[in-house]
Amino acid sequence: MKYDRYKKAMDNVCDKNFTLTAAEMLEKAKASSDTERNITMNNKGKRNMIARIIGAAAACSVLSVTAVSAMGYGPLSGSFRKFFGKDEVTADIIDQGHYCEIDEVLSDSIFTVDLDSVTGDKSSPKLIFDVTVNDEKLAAENDRLMLSAYILDEYRYANELDNYSMWEAYGEKDPDTSNVYHICMDGPSAFMINGADAVVAVRKISFDSDTVNQKFTYDVDMEYRIHVPEEALKDTFAECYSGITLHSGNVDYDLCYAEYGSYDSMFQFTFDFLGTELAGGETDFYEAEYKFDDDWHRFADSFVLTVDGTEYTVKEKGYAGCNADDGRCSTWLTFPAVNYDSAESITFTAGNETFTLK
Amino acid sequence: MTDEKFLCAYEKFRNTVYSVIFSYVRNADDASELSQDTFIKLYTYEGGFDSDDHMKAWLIRVAVNGCNDHFRKRRHVSDSPIPEDLPSGEEHELDEIIAEVMKLPEKYRIPIHLFYYEEYSVSEISDILGISESTVKTRLRRGREKLKKALRKEDWL
Numbered sequence: 001m002k003y004d005r006y007k008k009a010m011d012n013v014c015d016k017n018f019t020l021t022a023a024e025m026l027e028k029a030k031a032s033s034d035t036e037r038n039i040t041m042n043n044k045g046k047r048n049m050i051a052r053i054i055g056a057a058a059a060c061s062v063l064s065v066t067a068v069s070a071m072g073y074g075p076l077s078g079s080f081r082k083f084f085g086k087d088e089v090t091a092d093i094i095d096q097g098h099y100c101e102i103d104e105v106l107s108d109s110i111f112t113v114d115l116d117s118v119t120g121d122k123s124s125p126k127l128i129f130d131v132t133v134n135d136e137k138l139a140a141e142n143d144r145l146m147l148s149a150y151i152l153d154e155y156r157y158a159n160e161l162d163n164y165s166m167w168e169a170y171g172e173k174d175p176d177t178s179n180v181y182h183i184c185m186d187g188p189s190a191f192m193i194n195g196a197d198a199v200v201a202v203r204k205i206s207f208d209s210d211t212v213n214q215k216f217t218y219d220v221d222m223e224y225r226i227h228v229p230e231e232a233l234k235d236t237f238a239e240c241y242s243g244i245t246l247h248s249g250n251v252d253y254d255l256c257y258a259e260y261g262s263y264d265s266m267f268q269f270t271f272d273f274l275g276t277e278l279a280g281g282e283t284d285f286y287e288a289e290y291k292f293d294d295d296w297h298r299f300a301d302s303f304v305l306t307v308d309g310t311e312y313t314v315k316e317k318g319y320a321g322c323n324a325d326d327g328r329c330s331t332w333l334t335f336p337a338v339n340y341d342s343a344e345s346i347t348f349t350a351g352n353e354t355f356t357l358k
Numbered sequence: 359m360t361d362e363k364f365l366c367a368y369e370k371f372r373n374t375v376y377s378v379i380f381s382y383v384r385n386a387d388d389a390s391e392l393s394q395d396t397f398i399k400l401y402t403y404e405g406g407f408d409s410d411d412h413m414k415a416w417l418i419r420v421a422v423n424g425c426n427d428h429f430r431k432r433r434h435v436s437d438s439p440i441p442e443d444l445p446s447g448e449e450h451e452l453d454e455i456i457a458e459v460m461k462l463p464e465k466y467r468i469p470i471h472l473f474y475y476e477e478y479s480v481s482e483i484s485d486i487l488g489i490s491e492s493t494v495k496t497r498l499r500r501g502r503e504k505l506k507k508a509l510r511k512e513d514w515l
Contacts, residue, residue: 005455006455006456006459006474006475007474007475009455009456010373010377010380010456010471010475011373011377013377013380013386013456014372014373014376014377014380015373017376017380017386017389017390018372018373018376018389018390018393020372020390020394022365022368022369023365025368025372025394025397026361026364026365026368026401028394028397028398029364029397029398029400029401029402030401032398032401032402162487162488162489163489163490163493165463165465203429219429286491286492286495286496286499289495289499290499321496322492
């Protein structure tokens with residue numbers, strides 16, 4: 001983006017909208033001067049000031065299939081399929097009994113948010129919310145809304161929030177209740193498996209249309225603390241590899257790990273960038289990361305995962321990150337989900353090389 | 359701070375303060391109010407500044423903190439990608455650039471603004487936002503990628 005064009009455009013916005021003269025600002029400052037003193041400049045301090053009592057994490061019940069069927073999202077009621085009809089994978093997982101009821105409800109003046117349950121698998125957990133919008137007009141003009149939430153462990157939520165972004169998901173309106181919306185949100189497996197206690201902090205609810213209030217995005221402050229038993233999420237199969245190296249011609253990528261889940265098959269690779277021609281003498285990876293991402297993405301176009309004769313191309317290509325301590329970089333990609341357990345043969349083809357994984 | 363110094367600082371940094379706040383809240387009225395709050399804090403600040411650059415960085419950090427407090431107080435903030443009161447007479451290419459940047463998620467939008475408007479380095483942005491340099495670089499890169507897809511070629515360096 002050109003510096004001068006953005007700068008000029010933003011200066012125009014400033015000049016048009018912030019029109020207080022210096023003299024006027026001075027008058028206001030003088031009038032308010034008794035209330036503002038000694039500003040604390042430590043940005044990091046704010047992260048520790050979570051004014052919430054940390055109570056016991058909400059217990060999450062792992063239910064048998066029979067019990068699940070009695071719940072709102074269980075297989076007999078078919079509610080999950082009714083509200084999230086396109087997501088057969090999650091519906092099947094619920095049918096298999098991998099479902100953890102939470103049913104914790106928080107409200108403010110406009111919204112009631114029920115964190116209903118957790119489901120999914122250990123690489124792609126899902127959180128199901130029901131949101132009631134108490135503003136009838138706002139609900140009337142929106143068939144969907146978007147929920148935004150932080151999902152982290154307690155330490156990172158309190159101390160490292162700036163390093164993480166919110167998870168977002170759209171939810172559709174209930175066909176029978178005009179102000180209720182159902183959301184199925186992806187969650188981070190890193191903070192939701194292995195018996196983790198997680199903080200789910202719903203911070204924003206957004207709408208496409210808001211003709212009455214003209215707000216569009218509403219700030220909310222709803223924190224849920226949950227404990228997800230490991231067995232509540234469907235197992236994935238993880239495999240570590242060594243001795244499998246893919247050669248792009250510029251970089252050697254070592255396959256180190258794969259996780260075969262219900263939603264996708266994720267492969268992680270590591271590589272060195274120092275000393276490669278692509279790095280061109282650069283020692284700071286992030287000054288050259290464009291080149292490595294381009295190399296990886298171009299190379300990944302040639303990858304094929306073959307499972308019992310069925311070929312799959314890459315579903316999503318990741319971006320690289322580097323460990324400052326050892327200079328070793330990692331990247332990833334996903335293929336569509338495959339059934340590792342039942343597969344008799346799995347191979348990975350990269351360019352002209354084929355590697356046997358099973 | 360003396361009145362004279364305050365008046366000079368205001369004239370010099372009013373757009374700096376307003377633009378960074380606008381990038382956060384994306385609402386002209388809230389940005390104006392929060393900008394005034396920031397300058398009021400400057401007037402009553404009892405510490406000193408080594409240089410204009412020092413004052414500028416201080417103002418930006420106070421502005422950023424003010425925006426975070428604003429969000430936490432659960433005040434409603436308009437999230438229109440293009441503010442209603444953006445002048446309708448602006449040339450198309452100016453509207454487009456601001457609109458596309460304002461559509462970016464906050465984690466990309468703010469480093470992009472500090473980099474392109476204030477011409478801060480990665481290191482300086484890292485200090486202002488309290489995040490690591492590698493995080494700043496990643497967010498700049500991803501913000502640029504999103505803008506590259508949205509802006510016309512002649513607007514892209």
